[in-house]
Each structure stands twice: as C-alpha cells, then as structure tokens.
Amino acid sequence: MGLSNVPYIPPGDLEEVEDEWGMPIFLGGGGNGAVQLMRIKSTQVLCAVKTQYKHLNEETASQSFESIKGLECIPTFFGVTLPPDDGPFPAIVQEFVTNGQSYTATSLYDATDKRLITKDNSLQVAMDICLALRDMHARYWLHCDIKSDNILLQPSSVADDTEDLWDDVDSVASWEPTQDIYPTESNPNFKIKLIDFGLTLNMNDQEQYLQFTDERQAEVMKNSIHVAPEVITGQRPFSKASDVFSIGRVLKDLSVVGDDYLLRLGEQCMKPNPDERPKLDDVIDIINVRIQSVKIP
Ligand SMILES: Nc1ncnc2c1ncn2[C@@H]1O[C@H](COP(=O)(O)OP(=O)(O)O)[C@@H](O)[C@H]1O
Ligand SMILES: [Mg+2]
The missing domain is CATH 1.10.510.10 (Transferase(Phosphotransferase) domain 1)
Structure with missing residues (x-):
C-alpha cells in the first residue's frame, strides 16, 4: 500500500468524526468514490479522506506529491491511507477546507x-x-x-x-x-x-x-x-x-x-x-x- 515518497498514514492513526446522530460525515462523493471527514489522532487535525476509484500510479503519485507540496492553492496533502470502505486503492488524506461554521466546505x-x-x-x-x-x-x-x-x-x-x-x-x-x-x-x-x-x-x-x-x-x-x-x-x-x-x-x-x-x-x-x-x-x-x-x- 505504501508509496515511496508519499507519507503513509495507518488507518489506526485516523478516527471518524461523527455528526450529532453518531453517523460518519461525508463531505461529498457518490457512485465513484467518497470523501469522508476524519481526524488525525496524534495532531487532532481534521482531514478529508478521499477514496480513489482508480489506481494511483506509484511514480505519478510520488512525483505529484513532490511537485504540489506546499502549493497554497490546494489543500495540504498529508498522505495516503487504507480506504475506509475496504476498497482496493489507497485513499488520499488531505487538509479539510473548512468554512469555519460547520463540518462542510x-x-x-x-x-x-x-x-x-x-x-x-x-x-x-x-x-x-x-x-x-x-x-x-x-x-x-x-x-x-x-x-x-x-x-x-x-x-x-x-x-x-x-x-x-x-x-x-x-x-x-x-x-x-x-x-x-x-x-x-x-x-x-x-x-x-x-x-x-x-x-x-x-x-x-x-x-x-x-x-x-x-x-x-x-x-x-x-x-x-x-x-x-x-x-x-x-x-x-x-x-x-x-x-x-x-x-x-x-x-x-x-x-x-x-x-x-x-x-x-x-x-x-x-x-x-x-x-x-x-x-x-x-x-x-x-x-x-x-x-x-x-x-x-
Ligand atoms: N479537502 C476538502 N475539504 C473539504 N471538502 C472537501 C475536500 N475535498 C473534497 N471535499 C468535498 O467533497 C466533494 C467531492 O470531492 P471531489 O474531490 O471533488 O470528488 P469527486 O470526484 O467526487 O467530485 C467536493 O465537492 C467537496 O464538497
Ligand atoms: Mg469534484
């Protein structure tokens, strides 16, 4: 699952964020994949975890990680993890872009x-x-x-x-x-x-x-x-x-x-x-x- 250069975040380091009814919060997605709001346990930072529906090419993923790192115009890319839905492809863990008012963007x-x-x-x-x-x-x-x-x-x-x-x-x-x-x-x-x-x-x-x-x-x-x-x-x-x-x-x-x-x-x-x-x-x-x-x- 690990991609060289791209930090791997073990699923155990992530926890679900729940709404008032104790349900996981989905920020988006539907048929092809989903984006779930989660929290990195060690830092308590909220993140958007996006399930991928196509395989991340290892070389491209590492390359893109290097070249977009630090770009202000995109959410910070934290790393990859096992997909919450047990799917076959790594999920992307990125900064949650909050509107400051609710668990939505x-x-x-x-x-x-x-x-x-x-x-x-x-x-x-x-x-x-x-x-x-x-x-x-x-x-x-x-x-x-x-x-x-x-x-x-x-x-x-x-x-x-x-x-x-x-x-x-x-x-x-x-x-x-x-x-x-x-x-x-x-x-x-x-x-x-x-x-x-x-x-x-x-x-x-x-x-x-x-x-x-x-x-x-x-x-x-x-x-x-x-x-x-x-x-x-x-x-x-x-x-x-x-x-x-x-x-x-x-x-x-x-x-x-x-x-x-x-x-x-x-x-x-x-x-x-x-x-x-x-x-x-x-x-x-x-x-x-x-x-x-x-x-x-
Ligand atoms: N980093 C993020 N922070 C907050 N909301 C996000 C983030 N990434 C995705 N979302 C929400 O999830 C939706 C779907 O994500 P997106 O990456 O556009 O996937 P899709 O391929 O399903 O369009 C977005 O339109 C947005 O509302
Ligand atoms: Mg989209």
Whole structure:
C-alpha cells in the first residue's frame, strides 16, 4: 500500500468524526468514490479522506506529491491511507477546507448560489481562481476538471484562525464566529483552494487524448459543459488552453452574481477554437485592468 515518497498514514492513526446522530460525515462523493471527514489522532487535525476509484500510479503519485507540496492553492496533502470502505486503492488524506461554521466546505457553486459573491468581490474571486490555476500550471500540472464545485472558498479569517481552532477541535461544530466571517464588499478575503485531482495531468507526461464513441461524446458534451470541445471530440489533448476553457465557464458562472465583464471574458475563454482563446496570463491581466478601473470613481 505504501508509496515511496508519499507519507503513509495507518488507518489506526485516523478516527471518524461523527455528526450529532453518531453517523460518519461525508463531505461529498457518490457512485465513484467518497470523501469522508476524519481526524488525525496524534495532531487532532481534521482531514478529508478521499477514496480513489482508480489506481494511483506509484511514480505519478510520488512525483505529484513532490511537485504540489506546499502549493497554497490546494489543500495540504498529508498522505495516503487504507480506504475506509475496504476498497482496493489507497485513499488520499488531505487538509479539510473548512468554512469555519460547520463540518462542510463552501464551494464556488454554493457561494454563488447563496450570493456570498457579489458584484464587488466577484472580480477578486475570479482573479484568485486564475492565480491558483497559474500556480498549478507553473508546476507543470493541468487540472483538467475546473468547475464551480471543484473550487472551495475558505474565508481568510478562518484560515488565519485555523491554528487556534485545531487546539480545540471538538468545538468546531459549535464554534460561532465573533464577527461576520464572510467578507464585506470592501474586504473580499476568500482563500481559493482547487480540489479534485482525479483527472489532473502532468505536462511532462504523454499527452492525453480522450477516445469516446459518438454516442458517449454527445453525452459528455451535454453533461460536462466545462470540458473543452476539442478534448471531448479527441481532436486535441488536454492542455493549458483546455483549462482556460474551463475557467471561462467559471467566469460565466461568476458573472451571474457579479460583474458582467466576466461574462464577455468567459465567452472569449470558451471559444471553440483553442488557438483563439486568451492565455491564462492574458486573462489575469484583463481582470487586473478591470479591478483597477472599477476602483476609480
Ligand atoms: N479537502 C476538502 N475539504 C473539504 N471538502 C472537501 C475536500 N475535498 C473534497 N471535499 C468535498 O467533497 C466533494 C467531492 O470531492 P471531489 O474531490 O471533488 O470528488 P469527486 O470526484 O467526487 O467530485 C467536493 O465537492 C467537496 O464538497
Ligand atoms: Mg469534484
């Protein structure tokens, strides 16, 4: 079960966290795997344990562990363990991205749904998402599955308080913030964390072309509107440009509650021809210019 380079956490070092009815807490997942909230006994740190449904290639896992270690834009990767469901593949143990209020995380999807994102902070949130992806690209990783439910938002006040919180971890569920932890319009202090590395690819590895039957292609086109068309049709491999396409979808989602400008930028990023899409650095510059211009009264 051990992977060289990747810390192994024995199941005995982890304990389940229970809800008020004594049931284990699942943060997500369904048919293909599950993410369970657990606690590392020795440190009392809460973690999200993700059951894998495909085998972790030893070399890739070790490589990815080394290259993403310390990246701020993703949850800290603690190691691997035996899967809680007795499945055949190692489970991933990572930092639990808390919203500070409950045993759940706030995804970008939830945040837009609950209008935690406003016209005034939407540009900054868009910028932080792009910067997070740029950090991944800088380490030669393509995310390949960027969408609103694979982006978590952690209020910075919670992130900063996290250390204190861990001292008294049993109180997390009942912990009440002393002040409104969601940013006010002038204080858009979310920390963005990208999650779900099920499809992540290393740019140094062989390019990945999808091969679907026509029928499956049509299905994926319809259900995975965040995946670039040239990837679904198998004409081109996953690339930085296909990640930009997915970012485009996110910008359009953000524009619904936020700045209209993001709608047009999102459309540019979602151009069917990957060569016509802006580069991620251009997207960042464009958002930056907009942030500066709306500051001026
Ligand atoms: N590190 C984490 N901290 C908090 N919640 C998480 C974490 N990782 C996953 N989740 C929750 O579990 C859900 C499913 O996890 P994800 O890695 O996206 O798996 P899936 O392949 O099922 O989409 C996420 O949408 C999120 O709500
Ligand atoms: Mg997901």
